[in-house]
Amino acid sequence: MFTPIAGLPAEIIGFTANGRVTREDRQAVLEPTIDMALKQHEQVRLLYVVGSDFAGYEPSALLDDAVFGTRHFRDFERIAFLAEDGPYRRAAGAMKGLIPADLKVMPIQSMESAKAWLTG
16 A cells, blocks of 8 residues: 655655555556646656555556556656665665666665755
């Protein structure tokens, strides 16, 4: 499930991923928010937080997410990815240099630093 993060500056959208993310989560929460942001800004700045109870993506959601990502490949200016040390943080770190967005992978406790970096 994606939970929007409230109280962010206008140029930043944010989500916390909890439990198992489904295709419906992406279609109902993630996609409309990104599409709306792209109507107001040329590129999106994203705060993505991996919740402590995150259990990954359903198989169909993972494939859909990959397709969604290719469709929006150049639509992200900056991405702050916050997670505990572990496989999700390492996987996100491996994406550096492979995507055109400026990606910063940070510990979960770095929320304020992430917001400042995304704003700057």
